[in-house]
Amino acid sequence: MDFILGEDQQLMAEAAREFAEKKLMPIAEKMDEDEQVPQEIYDELAELGYFGMLLPEEYDGLELDTLSYTCAMEELARGSAGVMVGISVHNSLCSQAVYQFGSDKLKKKYLEGMASGELFGSYCLSEPGAGTDAGSLKATADEVDDGYVLNGTKSWITSAGHAGVFIVFALTDKAAGDKGISCFIVERDTPGLNLGAKEKKMGIKPSDTREVSFVDCKIPKENLIGTKGEGFKIALILLDNGRIGIAAQALGIAQAAFEEAYKYAHEREQFGQPIANFQAIQFKLSDMAIKIEASRLLVHKAAFLKDKSRASKECSMAKLSASETANWVANQAVQIHGGYGYVKEYPVERYFRDARVTEIYEGTSEAQRMVIYRNLDRKNL
Ligand SMILES: Cc1cc2nc3c(=O)[nH]c(=O)nc-3n(C[C@H](O)[C@H](O)[C@H](O)COP(=O)(O)OP(=O)(O)OC[C@H]3O[C@@H](n4cnc5c(N)ncnc54)[C@H](O)[C@@H]3O)c2cc1C
CATH class of the missing domain: 2.40.110.10 (Butyryl-CoA Dehydrogenase, subunit A, domain 2)
Known part of the structure; x- marks a missing residue:
């Protein structure tokens, strides 16, 4: 078992992180306020191949394995969950519907346009x-x-x-x-x-x-x-893909919330010292880090298995764990910011709002537990 990401996955993660930091983070607050994504952002993502991540080169896709895709999607969500979700639905659900189940005629007609971003x-x-x-x-x-x-x-x-x-x-x-x-x-x-x-x-x-x-x-x-x-069978198979995308989105939000909370805890002083000196704050940061790491392992395992079999249970476990982690971590990040976490001056307020939906769409947390239970038996976790 190798816990180090391969070269392809690291490259995708680094490229997406760079895009998120240069292009998404500086305007994330404005996009939240305007309630829209500037077309140039989608155009640049299209140019970089993000609309065809899971499609084969035959259709001008990047032909990524699911783990590389997951790593890239987490980084995009760290920059803006509101931009990332459309890319996730497009790649995991829509282009895969045509690629996995469409006739040759439909693949020829639509997939290149979907990979290029011309057809969202x-x-x-x-x-x-x-x-x-x-x-x-x-x-x-x-x-x-x-x-x-x-x-x-x-x-x-x-x-x-x-x-x-x-x-x-x-x-x-x-x-x-x-x-x-x-x-x-x-x-x-x-x-x-x-x-x-x-x-x-x-x-x-x-x-x-x-x-x-x-x-x-x-x-x-x-x-x-x-x-x-x-x-209906197609819808459920596609949702297994989709849940890995949303799990990656939740991880990205959680990671961003953790980073902000860590930074703030070392800057904010009370009682003459940074609040990071207080054990109560240190324990919160430790628990945040553990939950993110545990969820990330589940998400990466599900992504790895997805390329070998359907892996419904693992996709649901990954989505459930990561989305609950995102909500818990974002809530703690607000708490560490005190009153400043409750206003728009700091991004944790947005992470807290963005995290909420990850437990609702592409199957609520209750629905994930139903899928997981259906796939359990006494000897097989
Ligand atoms: C921002 C956003 C974007 C979305 N995007 C899309 C999209 O692109 N395409 C699309 O098709 N859908 C989309 N959805 C819909 C989303 O998938 C549904 O909202 C979700 O599946 C839940 O359905 P519902 O809202 O009708 O809730 P309901 O099904 O009415 O559930 C209400 C509550 O009851 C619980 N519940 C229901 N049944 C059971 C049960 N048997 N046992 C225990 N608890 C149960 C649920 O878990 C939930 O807590 C989106 C939703 C949102 C909010």
Whole structure:
């Protein structure tokens, strides 16, 4: 067992760290306030290949192993979780939907554009009445002679405002429950695809989150991804990928919060000395470091196994652990800052808000525990 990252992983992590420090951190506060990401940031990320991290070179991707991808994503999230989440959804969920399950025709048509960043991806599974119970979705895709007609509403869709393609899950057989769900790719300009207003969120504010609705939205037959009725299975397989991305996001937030807290503890003086001299503060910093390290080991193990098998349990364990760590660490970072942690003058206030959603999307913490329990048996942890 080797705990040292390989050369490829270190290179990806260093490159992403440099980008995060030079391009994201200086404007992270402004992006949070403006609730948007300047287009130049996405353009630069595209130029550096961050839109095709998991796609093979054949489609102009970087063809990274999952661990290298994870290391890069943690660093981007350390710079801005609100920028990183769209990149994660695009790579882990959307481009993988087409690459792993799409026909050769769909791969040829969309993957180069997705790898180049020309076609930003959004993933449309959740609905107003179907969140954790995603298999109970109500959107429909009725088959007609020359295509499918989509109707229904999708909630909380990341990057919807600037997406070029939408991966959409809808019922092709209403009587078959989750076995009647199919997966489609829908282009942005398709008549009948409508975007709602941007959600006013607690955190990850730069990310554009909206409702997406479909009203008699007609798409060609060839836009079916996988086979009819296979959609729910596809959604769950993709979410294993996605959870590694969100786990990396949570690690990045936790790491950033730790670094700020450590720095502040050595600068802030009370009772004539830095507060870092007090054992209560030292113990907090030690516990933060242990939790981050433990979660990072779970995330790296899940990323390593993901390239060998599906690893649902490990992906859920990694996401659950890292997201709970991010929330706990960000909370401690605010505490170490005292009153200054409660105002926008220091970034820990933002980390605290950004961390919260990592326990909600791509499966809540309760949903992760359900996946983990389903994959346990007495002799096999
Ligand atoms: C900022 C943001 C971005 C998002 N981006 C996307 C996106 O791009 N695409 C997409 O499809 N979705 C997206 N989502 C949706 C997200 O995946 C859902 O919010 C999440 O799955 C939870 O669903 P829900 O909000 O309907 O909560 P609910 O499912 O209603 O859950 C409410 C509470 O009940 C608990 N609960 C539910 N069922 C059980 C059970 N059986 N046992 C125990 N507890 C249970 C939950 O854990 C939670 O605590 C996003 C959400 C947010 C907030």
